[in-house]
Amino acid sequence: MQKLYLMLVLSFIISGSISSQNDKDVSSGIDFKIDYEKFTLENGLEVILHEDHSDPIVAVATMMHVGSNREKPGKTGFAHFFEHMSFNDSENVPVGANRKMIPEWGGSRNGGTWSDGTVYYEVVPKDAFEKILWIDSDRFGYMINTVTESALEREKQVVKNEKRERVDNAPYGYTDEIIRKNLYPEEHPYNWTVIGQLPDLQSATLEDVKDFYNQYYGASNASLVIAGDINIEETKELVKRWFGEIPSGPEVEPLSAMPVDLEQTKSLYFEDNFARLPELRMVFPTVEDYNKDMYALQILGQILSGSKKSPLYQTVVEEGKLAPNISTYQSSSELAGEFVFRVRANANTDLDSVKLAIENGLSRFEENGVSKEELKRIKAELETQLYQGVSTVLNKAFQLVRDNEFNGDPGYLGTTAKLTNAVTQDDVMRVYKQYIKGKNYVMTSVVPKDNIELAVKGSEQAEVWIEEVKNDVASEEVSQGEEAEYEKTPSKYDRSEPGFGELPLFKAPDVWTAELNNGMNVFGIENNEVPLIQFDITIPGGQLLDPKGKTGVASMLSDLLMQGTANRTPAELEEAIGLLGANIYMSSSNEEFHIGGTCLARNFDETMKLVQEILLEPRWDRNEYERLKKALETSLKGREANPRAIASMVFYELLYGPENSYGIPGSGTLETAEAITMEDLKAYYKKLSPENASFHIAGEIEKDRVEGVLQKMADKWNTEAPALTKDEIDPQGKAGTLYFVDVPDAKQSVILIGKLALSENNEDSDELNYANEILGGGSSGKLFQTLRIEKGYTYGAYSGISENLEVSPFYITTSVRANATLSSLEIIQEMVQNYASDFGEEEVKLTQNKLLKENTRSYESLGAKLGILREISKYKKQEDFIEDQQEDLMDMEVDDFRDVIKKYLNENEMIYVVVGDKATQLEEVKKLGKPVIELDLNAEPVEVGQ
Numbered sequence: 001m002q003k004l005y006l007m008l009v010l011s012f013i014i015s016g017s018i019s020s021q022n023d024k025d026v027s028s029g030i031d032f033k034i035d036y037e038k039f040t041l042e043n044g045l046e047v048i049l050h051e052d053h054s055d056p057i058v059a060v061a062t063m064m065h066v067g068s069n070r071e072k073p074g075k076t077g078f079a080h081f082f083e084h085m086s087f088n089d090s091e092n093v094p095v096g097a098n099r100k101m102i103p104e105w106g107g108s109r110n111g112g113t114w115s116d117g118t119v120y121y122e123v124v125p126k127d128a129f130e131k132i133l134w135i136d137s138d139r140f141g142y143m144i145n146t147v148t149e150s151a152l153e154r155e156k157q158v159v160k161n162e163k164r165e166r167v168d169n170a171p172y173g174y175t176d177e178i179i180r181k182n183l184y185p186e187e188h189p190y191n192w193t194v195i196g197q198l199p200d201l202q203s204a205t206l207e208d209v210k211d212f213y214n215q216y217y218g219a220s221n222a223s224l225v226i227a228g229d230i231n232i233e234e235t236k237e238l239v240k241r242w243f244g245e246i247p248s249g250p251e252v253e254p255l256s257a258m259p260v261d262l263e264q265t266k267s268l269y270f271e272d273n274f275a276r277l278p279e280l281r282m283v284f285p286t287v288e289d290y291n292k293d294m295y296a297l298q299i300l301g302q303i304l305s306g307s308k309k310s311p312l313y314q315t316v317v318e319e320g321k322l323a324p325n326i327s328t329y330q331s332s333s334e335l336a337g338e339f340v341f342r343v344r345a346n347a348n349t350d351l352d353s354v355k356l357a358i359e360n361g362l363s364r365f366e367e368n369g370v371s372k373e374e375l376k377r378i379k380a381e382l383e384t385q386l387y388q389g390v391s392t393v394l395n396k397a398f399q400l401v402r403d404n405e406f407n408g409d410p411g412y413l414g415t416t417a418k419l420t421n422a423v424t425q426d427d428v429m430r431v432y433k434q435y436i437k438g439k440n441y442v443m444t445s446v447v448p449k450d451n452i453e454l455a456v457k458g459s460e461q462a463e464v465w466i467e468e469v470k471n472d473v474a475s476e477e478v479s480q481g482e483e484a485e486y487e488k489t490p491s492k493y494d495r496s497e498p499g500f501g502e503l504p505l506f507k508a509p510d511v512w513t514a515e516l517n518n519g520m521n522v523f524g525i526e527n528n529e530v531p532l533i534q535f536d537i538t539i540p541g542g543q544l545l546d547p548k549g550k551t552g553v554a555s556m557l558s559d560l561l562m563q564g565t566a567n568r569t570p571a572e573l574e575e576a577i578g579l580l581g582a583n584i585y586m587s588s589s590n591e592e593f594h595i596g597g598t599c600l601a602r603n604f605d606e607t608m609k610l611v612q613e614i615l616l617e618p619r620w621d622r623n624e625y626e627r628l629k630k631a632l633e634t635s636l637k638g639r640e641a642n643p644r645a646i647a648s649m650v651f652y653e654l655l656y657g658p659e660n661s662y663g664i665p666g667s668g669t670l671e672t673a674e675a676i677t678m679e680d681l682k683a684y685y686k687k688l689s690p691e692n693a694s695f696h697i698a699g700e701i702e703k704d705r706v707e708g709v710l711q712k713m714a715d716k717w718n719t720e721a722p723a724l725t726k727d728e729i730d731p732q733g734k735a736g737t738l739y740f741v742d743v744p745d746a747k748q749s750v751i752l753i754g755k756l757a758l759s760e761n762n763e764d765s766d767e768l769n770y771a772n773e774i775l776g777g778g779s780s781g782k783l784f785q786t787l788r789i790e791k792g793y794t795y796g797a798y799s800g801i802s803e804n805l806e807v808s809p810f811y812i813t814t815s816v817r818a819n820a821t822l823s824s825l826e827i828i829q830e831m832v833q834n835y836a837s838d839f840g841e842e843e844v845k846l847t848q849n850k851l852l853k854e855n856t857r858s859y860e861s862l863g864a865k866l867g868i869l870r871e872i873s874k875y876k877k878q879e880d881f882i883e884d885q886q887e888d889l890m891d892m893e894v895d896d897f898r899d900v901i902k903k904y905l906n907e908n909e910m911i912y913v914v915v916g917d918k919a920t921q922l923e924e925v926k927k928l929g930k931p932v933i934e935l936d937l938n939a940e941p942v943e944v945g946q
Contacts, residue, residue: 218249
């Protein structure tokens with residue numbers, strides 16, 4: 001994770017202690033009081049505690065003031081690499097426990113590194129709170145003696161695979177590297193990417209690891225935040241015990257701001273092997289984080305491109321028809337900042353025309369300036385974003401720890417809110433003139449391979465180091481290796497694993513229901529933690545109602561209905577929603593059509609008036625239809641560049657057949673998109689009925705108020721529901737066969753394995769989900785533990801079961817380094833073949849414990865509560881179905897697990913899809929012993945010799 005926090009830091013705030021002027025206009029400002037307690041241990045570790053008893057969970061975040069900005073050329077990527085190393089072993093915690101045990105306790109854990117810092121974090125049920133302090137403190141202060149050469153070499157491969165997956169094997173993956181090398185001087189700490197270069201990673205030594213630890217991983221260079229269901233005084237004592245003996249470490253000199261000033265504009269191009277669309281970026285050097293100008297620059301980004309009234313949206317998207325959208329934004333880091341213009345253009349678009357459209361848009365902005373209404377809209381939207389971050393204790397912990405470590409004030413968010421709210425029209429124009437108008441910048445033209453003519457004229461070729469795919473590379477074959485031999489660090493405390501606290505069981509929230517006179521059912525959960533509401537109308541049908549040969553109608557209709565109403569232009573509708581601080585969206589899935597959103601509780605009535613207007617008074621704007629159709633074609637063309645998307649498309653078509661709606665992506669294909677007409681959308685619109693629909697709502701609102709508002713809509717919406725029919729499943733994939741799709745020069749192979757299993761309404765569905773946990777239900781699963789932790793072949797490997805009313809697949813998914821494709825396939829094959837017989841009493845207990853405790857944190861946010869309501873309405877479940885599931889899980893025995901595994905996870909019945917480099921991997925995968933058929937991107941067989 002290269003940037004942990006959102007660009008608009010206002011999206012996080014601390015709950016339980018918010019005082020807001022809700023009765024005032026949003027433009028008048030919001031006052032925030034953040035409740036926390038801060039203290040410093042004798043070793044210099046700064047600790048912030050925040051009580052939140054909403055759910056029986058605790059979040060712990062430890063932030064180190066060390067990121068890639070502390071590295072040197074030739075040692076790039078080391079801060080991120082060390083974050084990975086820290087998750088391996090430590091003196092008082094069993095080998096591999098960090099990644100394996102925390103999920104087994106029902107928790108989640110991860111880490112992140114960016115240019116300026118590193119963070120480690122966990123969220124666990126409160127009974128595992130002291131266990132997390134034990135693991136966290138041991139990783140922080142007692143891990144370095146356990147590092148071995150074997151562990152070092154294994155983790156190198158994991159990090160290299162992360163880079164291959166996110167950078168080398170991804171379209172536009174090298175753009176960040178190109179920009180950094182040209183925006184910042186060689187000696188600047190931002191000249192290199194956070195993940196670094198593969199040769200640098202491969203050359204890292206054990207001595208490098210220890211030197212890095214000894215230099216930066218002292219207690220005085222970190223902040224610790226604990227937020228959640230805790231007792232402040234008791235937690236203080238626990239923190240002193242577990243963290244108090246960690247050495248302070250050497251003093252780490254703070255870095256001063258290092259803004260850059262370009263002497264000339266630099267224009268570069270790069271031919272991207274994976275890209276299918278040309279992309280233009282223009283990056284201007286600006287100001288560092290916490291600089292007062294940052295807030296005005298953030299708002300400038302929203303004004304330039306964040307709405308349909310924005311000047312750049314008008315010139316690039318509406319008038320120029322050059323791209324589906326444009327984004328402009330401010331990104332501030334500790335030492336410097338960047339203001340970015342980014343456009344992924346339509347296929348075959350000359351980027352000179354995009355650049356000219358941007359220049360015309362900026363001229364229009366200079367002429368028209370900043371309107372009061374736009375500024376008011378942006379600030380209203382920011383208020384909602386403030387509250388949206390409140391729903392999880394982890395987000396609270398992130399904001400507290402970051403503001404403390406980088407600004408010395410964990411409660412700085414209140415100041416941030418005031419500084420943002422104080423931005424004026426003049427401030428926005430001032431920063432535009434100071435940092436953008438007439439200033440030098442770095443411009444990149446990333447174009448599809450062999451399409452250099454699309455790059456901005458006069459661009460120079462960018463230099464990028466690209467890995468060559470090789471088979472049988474001995475240095476990349478790694479193993480778990482031997483444990484380190486060392487003498488334990490003495491402690492005055494017993495540092496063995498503490499026991500569990502009192503078990504917190506999930507208790508289903510109170511659900512209320514109602515039925516409107518038009519047949520729509522209503523399901524609600526009242527939650528008064530924050531003045532926010534999340535809602536959703538679910539209408540059965542979705543992609544199932546798309547006309548044959550025109551998949552994508554429902555998806556396009558969901559976009560078009562948001563483009564104005566009979567009485568409002570697209571821009572006017574967008575502004576009306578924004579001024580309420582609301583968000584309204586429409587979407588389509590396999591089986592439903594959705595209208596949903598988020599709003600401030602006080603604005604629910606007005607928000608639903610807009611929902612009603614959108615739903616019942618469509619505009620049918622022909623210009624917007626043409627724009628959206630072009631945008632869809634652009635998106636579908638771009639999808640061809642994504643190896644994961646290719647694997648998914650081929651996999652589902654093989655399982656369901658090319659005529660089945662589940663076998664085609666919901667957005668359709670280039671062929672089906674071409675066939676869609678406005679009349680198709682209007683015909684589909686007539687099928688949107690409340691008769692079998694459900695309204696779901698969670699937040700600070702009572703049942704009576706919801707019913708009163710919705711009944712007004714019900715009186716005007718009485719469409720009869722259409723009949724739903726199922727498509728025949730006509731599988732094209734043959735069980736036991738491997739299908740290979742060529743992506744030339746792919747640095748990784750995407751693997752997708754599975755078979756059709758069952759419907760969510762099948763009586764075995766819960767049991768199959770339970771049975772999958774040990775195999776691939778997260779980082780503690782066998783797939784992850786073997787392919788990543790033991791072998792270092794991948795960044796991640798997982799398995800799961802899709803949930804639908806239709807029979808849905810069980811799947812295994814991973815992306816492995818190219819030269820480990822065959823080895824990975826062999827491991828997965830054997831693991832699945834032996835899964836039932838290997839499932840014993842220990843696996844039963846682990847599954848029960850993990851899933852039982854996961855429930856305590858799985859339904860924390862308003863979105864998660866909305867998910868409960870959707871399951872109740874769609875699958876006709878009881879209101880307390882989660883508690884029933886808990887009881888059923890605890891009643892399962894070994895034979896129950898084995899029976900469901902044998903019934904649904906027979907390896908011989910599965911198909912294998914591999915998307916990778918044919919030149920090096922096709923002959924390799926044939927050694928697996930399965931029939932191999934080569935397919936193209938559309939799942940059509942490739943003729944021999946082609």
